[in-house]
Amino acid sequence: MPVLQYREAIRQALAEELTRDANVVVLGEEVGQFHGAYKVTEGLLAKFGPKRIVDTPISEAGFIGMGIGASMLGVRPVIELMFWSFYSVAFDQILNNAANVRYMSGGQINCPIVIRGPANGGTNVGATHSHTPENVLANHPGIKVVVPATPYDAKGLLKSAIRDNDPVMFLENTMLYGDKGEVPEDDYLVPLGKADVKREGTELTIVSYGRAMVLSLAVANTLQQEHNRSVEVVDLRSIRPLDMDTVLASVKKTHRVLIVEEQKPFCGVGAQLAYMIQSEAFDELDAPIGRLCTIDSPSIYSPPVEIEQLPNVQRILKAALEALA
Amino acid sequence: MSKKSSAIADVRSAAGTPKNGPAAHPVNASLSADQKIGLYRLMVRIRRFEERSLRAYQAKKIGGFLHLYIGQEAVAVGCCSLMGKDDHVITAYRDHGHAIGVGMELNPLMAELYGKVTGCSKGKGGSMHFFDPARNYWGGHGIVGGQVPLGTGIAYGLKYKGLKGACMTFMGDGAVNQGAVHEAYNLAALWDLPVIFVIENNGYSMGTSQARSSAGDLARRAEGYGMAWGVCEGHDVYEVRACMARFLEEARTNSKPAVVEIRTYRYRGHSVADPDNTYRAKSEIEEYRRTKDPIQVFQAQLLAEKVLDLALVEKIDVEARAEADLSADFAEASPFPTAADLQKDVYWEADNPSERKSGGRLFFN
């Protein structure tokens, strides 16, 4: 099977869907001539031309709103946000218009748009560029939220997102763009709302997603090798729809849970998860649900301190050992 | 570089540059030799600081983004040199030149780039987020266009308090296409706020040329709001000063806003990470450097005026290099913040526990 980078897997999904459906169009800042700020869209302009790959001015509210309007007419825009952090200037378009138009029209209007781009800390770009808005987005019924961690998932999920008739927010990670993994050449899909057990184990369930999941997997391996402890890792892959069945099945097996997320704690994804786990599997739990988040302050620039602020392998290992104790 | 329209050239002369050139404009003619040398020295210090920071970045002493101002020095120096006690400055992430322009020392700036606790923002902000409110410098902002309503608000505050000052609110040629900029324009014009919106037009927003990002002339958009506007060349510090002086005076005395487009050029990529190989020819950069380098142009001017001689040119340069090196030594020797600093400077109340009035938890881990 071919081994691709995460960014190449996304590019492949875009290329396949652009080829499959003439209504798919890619818009965003620097996606064409510049090849994408993170080179995700490299080569697409040459292959598909300027009608399908559109460079926009720095007007997120304008071009995202425009994309939403076009999607109402059946165009299927895939919008790149250079950073998800810039969604805030288009907040109204995404969370009032895209989230609500189907509902407010009594189901007459669909909004098949995808907004994708990186949402993460870890590259010392400071408080304004390090937001992780999956919780904010998922707080809005009508919006779907996807958070792929591996090249395989990124491709399969993006293809599903583009074919989805609802607005899908697709959150990538600049720290993962260079990660490599096996990606089949055939036209496979990963459905939205299906979690994946990335590692089986019996003593503790780590529920995670995105780069925090990648780090959690490494910690689970360390725990096996150096501590002889068996940890299961559940990768949510989608935040909304949320696959609680897979989470609960794992909890019933291990009876201990640690949630690891690159979110600030207050009202983060983990808060919702913990509520549902205790509500739906209270009798299965042998210990309180553990949770490891980004330390609760705006994202710091200072490079060595940012490492400490985020979930890192040391912090995850410590939290996992506590959860296992 | 952007194409010139004749309409803009007309407005340029209407903006009040005297026929015999900006050097003769009273705002420049009245400068002492020492003041002129001061302007020159400031531009050299900015350039040497940034060249030193680039080396530090390449040595992995600096993380994140580093947006260099090299080529644009005459804009910040020209504008900031006109500041009176109640004049203010705010800009975007390409903020090193303005910081040095308002008089910030190099040590805390370099230390900020290194992420050290001795940095101007204690290592919390980084390159994009330099601040010095004591020098009327309000940052350093990372979101394109985000600072523009803030600058308008500083102008509102000046007027509210009855102060005769103006806020120079800088933005790039790409930022003019953010919605917030247009809302700010309207508020400024509607309420006669003393704000000068300064568009530093370096021809590109990242890899997108002005022609590929903006419809119409940039500064002319002011007409839609009934605001005054002007255009000048940003490689000539005298011209920048001559053009800005008039608008600043209008803002200070009559509380009138304006949009000023200053044509300039950046030599480096958008940020240090930009390979700069998709959107312009190397020859374009070389041509600008050769004919319009702001430091070279001003040096030639001051040599002709006999304000500078070659020995002094050399001395200024040597001193600026040494100062930049010392700032790097200072940054290197300074400590990093610690994880315990993360939750400081978030809430006033958390930092002033004896005066706290609210109850309840402020932090959640």
Ligand SMILES: Cc1ncc(C[n+]2csc(CCOP(=O)(O)OP(=O)(O)O)c2C)c(N)n1
């Ligand atoms: C709202 C928002 N969108 C996109 C970006 C990413 N970005 C940072 S700088 C930049 C280009 C801005 O160009 P310009 O305004 O001309 O300023 P210059 O960099 O030339 O000084 C872009 C697209 C951002 N920081 N904020």
Ligand SMILES: [Mg+2]
């Ligand atoms: Mg620009």
